[in-house]
Amino acid sequence: MWSAAAVDLLLLLLVSWCIFRFTERYLGPAAAAVAVTVHAVWHVETAYIFTAQPEFVQLPLVFLAYFLVAGFGSWPSLFTRLRRLAVSREKQRPACAEA
Secondary structure, eight states: OHHHHHHHHHHHHHHHHHHHHHHHHHHOHHHHHHHHHHHHHHHHHTOGGGTTOHHHHHHHHHHHHHHHHHOBTTBOOHHHHHHHHHHHHHHHSOOOOOO
16 A cells, blocks of 8 residues: 555655646746645645545646646747747748749
8 A cells, every 4th residue: 555655645746846837837936835735735634545546647647738738937838849840841841943
């Protein structure tokens, strides 16, 4: 059972970090710290009955999708990267000779 608790602790740390980064972007670091604290206390108070629930495993995947779409820190968003790739390929394409 300790392995499930270890996985749950790692997931709690990962989700707390994701919540902090998500909330900090919109509300600032103070509100992000409060959000992480509330989430961690809520998660710890649910006790062992909710250890390693599937919903808690899905949260990092949802945050990963959000960070890919919205961008993260100095990383550009996925859409920005795809647009840059398309523009660079368009510039590399040789011009067609018109008849």
